[in-house]
Amino acid sequence: MRIAVVGSGYVGLVTGACFGDLGHEVVLVDNDAKRIAALSSGEVPIHEQFLPELLARHRGERIRFSGDLQAATRASEVVLIAVGTPATESGDADLSYVESVAREISGGIEEYKVVVEKSTVPVYTSQWIRTIIMRDGADPAHFEVASNPEFLREGTAVTDFVYPDRIVVGVESERAAAVMRELYGPLTSGWYYGRADAIPRPEAASGKGPPRLIITSTKSAELIKHASNAYLAMKISFINAVASICEAVGANVEQVRDGIGTDSRIGPRFMNPGIGYGGSCFPKDLMAFRAVAKESGYDFRLLEEVIRINEEQRHRFLRKVRSVLWTLRGKRLGVLGLAFKGGTDDIRESPALLLVQELLREGCQVCAYDPAAMERAKGVLPAGVEFAADAYAAAKDADALLILTDWEEFATLDLEHLLAVVKYPIVLDGRNLYDPTVMLENGFSYYSVGRPAALTEEVRARALPRKRERA
Numbered sequence: 001m002r003i004a005v006v007g008s009g010y011v012g013l014v015t016g017a018c019f020g021d022l023g024h025e026v027v028l029v030d031n032d033a034k035r036i037a038a039l040s041s042g043e044v045p046i047h048e049q050f051l052p053e054l055l056a057r058h059r060g061e062r063i064r065f066s067g068d069l070q071a072a073t074r075a076s077e078v079v080l081i082a083v084g085t086p087a088t089e090s091g092d093a094d095l096s097y098v099e100s101v102a103r104e105i106s107g108g109i110e111e112y113k114v115v116v117e118k119s120t121v122p123v124y125t126s127q128w129i130r131t132i133i134m135r136d137g138a139d140p141a142h143f144e145v146a147s148n149p150e151f152l153r154e155g156t157a158v159t160d161f162v163y164p165d166r167i168v169v170g171v172e173s174e175r176a177a178a179v180m181r182e183l184y185g186p187l188t189s190g191w192y193y194g195r196a197d198a199i200p201r202p203e204a205a206s207g208k209g210p211p212r213l214i215i216t217s218t219k220s221a222e223l224i225k226h227a228s229n230a231y232l233a234m235k236i237s238f239i240n241a242v243a244s245i246c247e248a249v250g251a252n253v254e255q256v257r258d259g260i261g262t263d264s265r266i267g268p269r270f271m272n273p274g275i276g277y278g279g280s281c282f283p284k285d286l287m288a289f290r291a292v293a294k295e296s297g298y299d300f301r302l303l304e305e306v307i308r309i310n311e312e313q314r315h316r317f318l319r320k321v322r323s324v325l326w327t328l329r330g331k332r333l334g335v336l337g338l339a340f341k342g343g344t345d346d347i348r349e350s351p352a353l354l355l356v357q358e359l360l361r362e363g364c365q366v367c368a369y370d371p372a373a374m375e376r377a378k379g380v381l382p383a384g385v386e387f388a389a390d391a392y393a394a395a396k397d398a399d400a401l402l403i404l405t406d407w408e409e410f411a412t413l414d415l416e417h418l419l420a421v422v423k424y425p426i427v428l429d430g431r432n433l434y435d436p437t438v439m440l441e442n443g444f445s446y447y448s449v450g451r452p453a454a455l456t457e458e459v460r461a462r463a464l465p466r467k468r469e470r471a
Ligand code: UGA
Pocket: 120, 150, 151, 152, 153, 154, 155, 229, 232, 236, 269, 270, 271, 272, 273, 274, 275, 276, 277, 278, 279, 280, 281, 282, 285, 340, 341, 342
């Protein structure tokens, strides 16, 4: 099929690259001429596994880049809108980019097309898109609007796209449903998975058959997206609240999670406690969903509590740092992780970054390392922050080492090497990447989330001489 994808951010780029790999002819449209030039010349502006390979595989052939939205619309059977929907001051989604794209698309509609909203938008947006396109002169018989929310996680977006749990499509007619079925046919028929050069199947998707295409009304599809993200955020806040109780009573949240997560009605996924969720989706979508609920007359106070617990989680961690180090002014902290989660260079609403900013305000010296997000972080952190070449350089001479992002490489550090470089063997882990007993055995005082600290005065006394002996 010939398709246009409007917007070359995370969602647009991944969607375009994956549809190209499924065999469609894709034109990726953006009004940022520099970005289009960079993409055409082979640059990949975001850190996303398999994206460079897919773009290299299809660039100039099945995937082209353009700044001309009307021409791209004219040439396509399906136009997917994947532009940003940032939050306004009041928490609603700002839909002005979606509206201006809809206006421009209107001029390119001469024969039947399906216009698909991929951006995360509140319920009723598809109706608005339809109204705007008609208002600008397109014949209503020549187009329909569908809602096709994405469930891609940054860092694993490409595998999430080609090995989805399900595909949700909201339409108002059988004709539009048929177009959407054809668009996803390479996945739902299983054809893609038989290809020798298919993106490798991740372990989490092993044994899964082709995905189910769930056809709903457009309003239901719009709600499915917001409700999914809100539910996942609620799971995280729930386990974080349980972790706080574990800390208070001396229980271990990992054991508790294991005990509740093995109930198949609950499930173990998205139950990792930590310093709270961040990123460009959950914080924004929770606010937007709350606003949608309010507008519809429903006071969704549960969401407010999810947000409150999430923010509190960061403050709790900060209090933990304070309680371990006593005063903070002048303390040297090694920081591992700036991205909002492992596997991405994205720092939007990153709890790690927010914590670093708070620690700097309290007068700490920070030496940070992140495998992918340092360039972006340099743009927002003050000049005094040091950036290290690796985890050990960040830990060098540190009064304490803080683990703030769940990068895989932070979970497999050479603990002997680490012990040799730090000033004091103190690790505060906001992501529970280590077994407290192992850390203790390796000479560290170890604090994590919702688990008893691996530290006693006696341990501290033992750990320090061991370090001196090594030195
Ligand atoms: C999220 C959803 O998972 C996707 O399904 C959705 O498509 C996407 O938002 C979106 O709306 O576009 P993403 O923001 O990339 O994806 O990242 P997640 O993997 O969901 O993580 C979000 C945050 O929650 C991160 O800060 C992560 O560290 C945190 N998290 C996640 C936890 O603290 N505990 C967990 O158990 C899982």
